[in-house]
Amino acid sequence: MENMDKYENAFVEALGVGRADLAGLEYQGIPAWDSVGHMQLVAAVEDAFDIMMDTDDIIDFSSFEKGKEIVAKYEVEL
Amino acid sequence: MTFALDYGELFEAGLFSLAAPEKRSLHARWLSALNSHHRRLCPEYDRICAVLGDGVPVPVRLFKELDLMSIEKGAVAKTMTSSGTSGQRRSRIYLDNDTSARQTKALSRIVSDFTGERKRMPMLVVDAEGTVRNRSMFSARTAGIRGFSMMGRDVTFALRDDMALDWDSVEAFAERHSGERVLVFGFTFLVWANLVEEARSRGFSVEMEGVLVHGGGWKKLADRAVSPAEFAEGVRGVLGSGLRPCDYYGMVEQTGSICMECECGRLHASVFSDVEAVDPATMLPVPFGAEGLLVTTSLLPTSYPGHVLLTEDVGAVLGEDDCPCGRRGRYFEVHGRQKGAEVRGCSDTYEGR
Numbered sequence: 001m002e003n004m005d006k007y008e009n010a011f012v013e014a015l016g017v018g019r020a021d022l023a024g025l026e027y028q029g030i031p032a033w034d035s036v037g038h039m040q041l042v043a044a045v046e047d048a049f050d051i052m053m054d055t056d057d058i059i060d061f062s063s064f065e066k067g068k069e070i071v072a073k074y075e076v077e078l
Numbered sequence: 079m080t081f082a083l084d085y086g087e088l089f090e091a092g093l094f095s096l097a098a099p100e101k102r103s104l105h106a107r108w109l110s111a112l113n114s115h116h117r118r119l120c121p122e123y124d125r126i127c128a129v130l131g132d133g134v135p136v137p138v139r140l141f142k143e144l145d146l147m148s149i150e151k152g153a154v155a156k157t158m159t160s161s162g163t164s165g166q167r168r169s170r171i172y173l174d175n176d177t178s179a180r181q182t183k184a185l186s187r188i189v190s191d192f193t194g195e196r197k198r199m200p201m202l203v204v205d206a207e208g209t210v211r212n213r214s215m216f217s218a219r220t221a222g223i224r225g226f227s228m229m230g231r232d233v234t235f236a237l238r239d240d241m242a243l244d245w246d247s248v249e250a251f252a253e254r255h256s257g258e259r260v261l262v263f264g265f266t267f268l269v270w271a272n273l274v275e276e277a278r279s280r281g282f283s284v285e286m287e288g289v290l291v292h293g294g295g296w297k298k299l300a301d302r303a304v305s306p307a308e309f310a311e312g313v314r315g316v317l318g319s320g321l322r323p324c325d326y327y328g329m330v331e332q333t334g335s336i337c338m339e340c341e342c343g344r345l346h347a348s349v350f351s352d353v354e355a356v357d358p359a360t361m362l363p364v365p366f367g368a369e370g371l372l373v374t375t376s377l378l379p380t381s382y383p384g385h386v387l388l389t390e391d392v393g394a395v396l397g398e399d400d401c402p403c404g405r406r407g408r409y410f411e412v413h414g415r416q417k418g419a420e421v422r423g424c425s426d427t428y429e430g431r
Contacts, residue, residue: 028155028175035156035224036213039233055186055198056230059179 004047004078007071010044011064024063049076083111085180088377093191093348094405098398101407105352109133109385110379116383119148123383135361135373135388138331142167149174149381157332158221177381181334184350184378186229189346191259191405192324192338193289200255201230202248202286204273206238206262218330219265222293225333226263236264236273236427243276252284252318262321265294270304274312287320293328293336300413306343327391327412331384332376332378337410342402344409351376353410355395356388369394371416390416 015032051074061067091118115132117124122144153174160169210223234251238244245411269292310323317371328336329343335351355370364370372389393412401409
């Protein structure tokens with residue numbers, strides 16, 4: 001699977017959102033992406049790319065777009 | 079309107095490296111800016127200051143009586159509530175995304191200083207997964223667990239949803255991370271009653287290494303006549319001699335800027351916070367070592383005026399800059415709840431059978 005697919009899949013699985021709704025999606029923007037959903041999303045992204053993010057990056061992972069910049073720091077090319 | 083102060087400055091300053099005069103001048107500057115920020119944006123706070131004096135400590139119970147916020151209602155990202163017992167009003171603390179993220183980052187800096195690990199550690203939570211999964215709950219306990227979870231990996235729960243000990247889960251966690259340093263987190267009373275006492279009575283033990291961070295108060299343990307030394311011994315007996323218990327003092331009104339217990343058994347205020355013991359009759363500071371009502375400062379909140387609070391806790395500031403652990407700043411101890419204060423639902427509101 002392409003990395004972008006994996007990245008989108010993590011959102012779909014952790015937050016139960018459709019791929020069409022991912023652009024512009026933000027933390028606290030939908031009920032599913034609250035602090036509970038956030039930890040599920042982090043776990044899904046980490047599993048998808050076999051990475052371990054720093055705590056600050058977990059906190060800064062505030063939108064679908066911002067998350068792309070963050071995973072890039074872990075040498076994941078989307 | 080933008081907030082003039084740059085939080086980068088605070089996060090770059092050493093957590094425990096400023097000597098008293100430097101910290102005093104840094105805090106004076108920040109508190110003055112925070113006062114004007116909150117007076118400008120929170121009309122109730124402005125009235126309190128107009129009557130009682132600029133920068134007066136806000137009694138924590140006012141968060142039960144007033145909706146104190148320094149942001150537009152629409153910017154509220156989450157509302158924290160104290161888990162007040164029935165019949166009492168709950169405190170309501172309004173967070174926007176900036177304050178919330180800042181508080182969690184500060185928390186992670188502080189905890190790392192005491193665990194000695196910058197990387198996320200395998201984490202065992204002495205609570206039930208259901209407590210965290212309950213999305214309608216924003217109590218001190220759930221907030222604590224959610225905040226700390228960001229510092230953990232392989233976050234594992236030690237209790238079942240009915241709060242009974244899940245020893246299989248504890249044992250499997252210890253095995254998975256044998257030889258690694260782990261972070262165990264939980265509320266003091268739950269750690270004692272639902273994990274240590276329960277495991278001990280059933281003859282269970284594991285060997286873990288790392289730090290047990292626990293908070294929420296000693297009241298229930300003091301009622302059971304459990305001393306800190308006994309607590310530490312019980313924890314080591316059940317979870318391993320390499321696990322250092324580390325108490326912390328914190329409150330939902332000042333999430334993030336917690337004060338943690340050092341190797342010498344004292345609670346330390348970091349660069350983000352400060353503590354003063356005052357005589358409740360005069361509101362003047364009492365000397366180091368003397369008991370007073372605790373006034374706590376946190377430079378973190380911008381979404382609600384919680385930067386200087388008059389708590390309902392009594393304790394004593396023991397000294398400043400000279401703790402043998404090497405951390406600068408004030409160190410103190412908490413003796414308990416002020417007499418006559420209503421029983422506040424703090425984190426240990428879980429009612430055991």
